[in-house]
Amino acid sequence: MKVFKTDIAIIGGGPAGLSAALAAAKAGARVDIIDAGFLPGGQYWMQDPTGAPPLSDQVSEGRDAIATIRAAGVTIHSGAEVWTVFPDLKIGANGPDGPFEIVPRAIIVASGAHDRVMPFPGWTLPGVMTPGAGQRLAKLGGMSAGDRVVLAGSGPFLLAVAETLAKIGKPPIALIEAKRTNAGILAHMARHPARWREAARLLATARAIPDRRAGWIVTEALGTERVTAVRIAPIATNGVIAHDDAEVIAGIDALLVGWGFRPMIEVTALLRCRHEYDRAQGGWFCATDPKSGRTSVEHVYAAGEVTGIAGSVPARLSGRLAGLAAAADLGFIGSDPAAAQAEAVAKLMPARRFAYGLGRLYAPPESLADLAQDDTVLCRCEEVTKRDVAAALDAGTQAVSGAKMWTRAGMGRCQGRVCGWGIAEIAARITSTTPEAAGFNAPRIPLRPVPLSVVLEATREVEA
Amino acid sequence: MVAGADVIVVGAGVVGAAVAEALSRTGRSVHVVEQGLPGGAVSGASLACIGTHMNDEEELPFLKWCCDEWAAFDAHTPTFEYDRCGQLRFLKQESELNSARHWIDVERNAGLAPELLDPAEVRRIEPLLTGPIHSATWSPNSAVVNPFLAVRMLLETAQAQGVRLTSRAPATKLRLKGDRVIGVETSAGPIDGDHVVIAGGPWTAKLAATAGVDLPIVPRKAQCLATVSQPRSIRTVVGACKAEGGVDAGYTQIQQAMSGQILFNTVLEGGVTAHGSPDAVPEVDRAFIRDSVETLLFLFPSFAEIELLRSWVRYEAVTPDDRFLTGPVGPDGLYIAAGDGGVGFCRSVGMGRIIADQIEGRPSPFRTDLYDPARFERRQAA
Structure with missing residues (x-):
């Protein structure tokens, strides 16, 4: 097995990871990035492996960032899944050429975000997916999730997906946003003039969608073999879903539903970093010192969405700060690190305020967790219904981990990555507590399923 | 203020649940208090062999009595994936033959029916066990249960x-x-x-110490993969x-859960005594x-290309002679049932019976x- 000794290992090659890599490499540290994608870039700077002309400035921006990183001498391990990080910081990964190990002096976790999925009747039908998945299909080779796509959920990301779909010639036929545009959203936008241009562009995209609703929610996906229609209902001002006023949009072949993002805390949780909970930041996130990205665990740093959902601008800035700090803590001091730090911090704070404000304003409606019916499957891997989970909670298990023990919800192949957020929200609703109190299932080794032959090769004594 | 009870059982692992059920x-009137979630600490992480x-x-x-009791629970409430699948060693x-023959003799004398099988006979029972083993013992009466659901069944029966x-x-x-003990603070x-019956596994000694009772129970790290x-x-x-003795002597248990997941662990000699705190559970070790x-x-x-999905670690309660500490201790009214040594699941129902008999004054x-x-x-005094 190959072993790479390095100063700083960065897990995740999105905007945060690449920015961290550049800052650390420029300071003189040896840097290795481990990234699951065919090419680095993450979701935001996703590169099309077919080499098609860039769909957006994001793609060319990412391409430039990757070129800069390579020029700076950073080693990029693409197509590699990290399956473990041991307490001594040794990283076990499995790549296209088999298992390898990285032995770093410090780790920067830039693992990104995952769509927040809420189970509802019909959500397991083929053709129903997350906006993030729809965006990925479009960015990787220009494929659309369907010819007649309905985009639904909440948050500005829906507009970004609408824009991408329009660019590949498949603009959505309907946009169902749960939040009504209100004074709060307008006031928030008014306070951040730097974002007006982007907002205007996205709103222009939205205006081209024939059926636009604000204050409506998808209550059911309909179809037998795959999704062919969707039931939607208005949300009353008191937050209650007015099922009596529901309508059906028929003749669709794809439904993208998402409720924003949650931080991917699997690696930081495995390393026992301290985590905090904030709904506006996507739920559980890795707590860091904002000026350095230092976590509660020595030699472990975090940057980007894993430190709280805030989008690509804070991801780049927090990445740069974590890169600078990790390098400096190892004795690699570039030119004027204090000034570089001060500049990034000065930009990071307002960018995060903007994002957290949006996170609060576009918080999913409380009644969202009531959409699932008794026979709705909550955990797809183990086919556990809401009835099963409710019975376990009733019988005294109380929390997400208890529901898992008694029903296997979250015990299957995805280990709760897909359903964990939704089950926490539903459990909180059933037991009259908060999603924070309902907790989450701690990740364990391995972070992703990995063949036993790989595990054996990776755990046999290796020569460093 | 919580209403009182004749008996407070501290701990809702399989032992506490079995004690509550027997009582x-x-x-x-019985009140079970659990620091976390029922079966959520040690019991749920068990491979639960009966x-x-x-x-x-x-x-x-x-x-033998415990095995029959579990079978009786399954006959009455078949909700915990009880599977009398038999056991190969x-x-x-x-x-290793001498040792295997010794155990077969002992168990046959007790009316059980284990036997020694050659590799071909082993494969008739377990077709994919094709590795180069010398032979195996076969005990047809062993069963496995889903540990979470078994705790749930005992608690729901008690409730x-x-x-x-x-x-x-x-x-x-x-x-x-x-x-005299008059209750617990929670x-x-x-x-x-x-x-008060403390069935708190590796946490038992800490609570007993608040009544000045010193128990020789220490936590030991136990690990598993799926x-x-x-x-x-x-x-x-x-x-x-x-x-x-023997170079490879150690402990191994491998089984397939009803969910289809293969659960397995091997602890080689010398690797079993890592102590630690059950309050800060670490990850599995690389060597394990x-x-x-x-x-x-x-x-x-x-199985080489089957994927590993999950690992977990628990702390089992270990006593100097690897047997439970079960019975009255310290002040009047205080009982304990703890010290599973990693093999408590089967015994739990018997421990429940012992405690119930003692509290009732029955032989x-x-x-x-x-x-x-x-x-x-x-022993020290003697």
Whole structure:
């Protein structure tokens, strides 16, 4: 097995990871990035492996960032899944050429975000997916999730997906946003003039969608073999879903539903970093010192969405700060690190305020967790219904981990990555507590399923 | 203030649940307090083998009773994936034969029916066990259960008889009046009780110490691995022959859960005594992963490309002679049932019966001296 000794290992090659890599490499540290994608870039700077002309400035921006990183001498391990990080910081990964190990002096976790999925009747039908998945299909080779796509959920990301779909010639036929545009959203936008241009562009995209609703929610996906229609209902001002006023949009072949993002805390949780909970930041996130990205665990740093959902601008800035700090803590001091730090911090704070404000304003409606019916499957891997989970909670298990023990919800192949957020929200609703109190299932080794032959090769004594 | 009870059971693992269930049959009012979630600490992480094979010679009659009791629960409430699948214990080399024959003799004398099988006979029972073993013992009466659902079944059976359960309420202190226990302090408030049974696994000694009782129970790290779900690939519980000495002597248990996940662990000699705190559970060790995967693939070479899905760690409660501490201890009204040594699942129902008999003042059908919490002091005095 190959072993790479390095100063700083960065897990995740999105905007945060690449920015961290550049800052650390420029300071003189040896840097290795481990990234699951065919090419680095993450979701935001996703590169099309077919080499098609860039769909957006994001793609060319990412391409430039990757070129800069390579020029700076950073080693990029693409197509590699990290399956473990041991307490001594040794990283076990499995790549296209088999298992390898990285032995770093410090780790920067830039693992990104995952769509927040809420189970509802019909959500397991083929053709129903997350906006993030729809965006990925479009960015990787220009494929659309369907010819007649309905985009639904909440948050500005829906507009970004609408824009991408329009660019590949498949603009959505309907946009169902749960939040009504209100004074709060307008006031928030008014306070951040730097974002007006982007907002205007996205709103222009939205205006081209024939059926636009604000204050409506998808209550059911309909179809037998795959999704062919969707039931939607208005949300009353008191937050209650007015099922009596529901309508059906028929003749669709794809439904993208998402409720924003949650931080991917699997690696930081495995390393026992301290985590905090904030709904506006996507739920559980890795707590860091904002000026350095230092976590509660020595030699472990975090940057980007894993430190709280805030989008690509804070991801780049927090990445740069974590890169600078990790390098400096190892004795690699570039030119004027204090000034570089001060500049990034000065930009990071307002960018995060903007994002957290949006996170609060576009918080999913409380009644969202009531959409699932008794026979709705909550955990797809183990086919556990809401009835099963409710019975376990009733019988005294109380929390997400208890529901898992008694029903296997979250015990299957995805280990709760897909359903964990939704089950926490539903459990909180059933037991009259908060999603924070309902907790989450701690990740364990391995972070992703990995063949036993790989595990054996990776755990046999290796020569460093 | 929580309403009082005749008996407070501290801990809703399988032992606490079994104690509560046994007591509920006496008509006494019982209140179970659990610091976390039922079965959520040690019990749920168990591989929950119900059997008599290669276990403890002196405990054999007790173990037989426990196996029958579990079968009776399954006949009455078949909700916990009880599967009487039998158990194979593989031998790697001829030098282990003496030990295997010894156990077969002991168990046959007790009316059980284990036998020694050659590799071809083993494969008739376990077709994918194609690794180069020397032979294996076969004990047809062993069963496995889903540990979470077994705890749930015991608790729900008890609750149907009026037992109360309070989860997420750590018991912090025993309450005493003179030389008698009168209840416990919990994070949910004090609870009055004429008797208190501590079935707190590795946390038992800490609570007992609040009444000045010093118990020789220490926590020991125990680890396990699971693969992603597979079609039916393993039919039995597969373990290593309990051998004296030998290069590879250690503990192995491999089985396939009803979910299809293959659960497995191997702890080689010398790797079992890592102490630590059950309050800060770490990850599995690298050497443990290696030994477990190596053993699994030695026995089942065709599993090499199956994916590992999950690992977990728990702290089991260990006593100096690897037997439970079960019975009255310290001030009047205080009982304990703890010290599973990693093999408590099967025994839990018997421990429930012992405690219920003691509180009721009934004679026990078992050799309770084996579990007497004061046995070490007596030995020292003698």
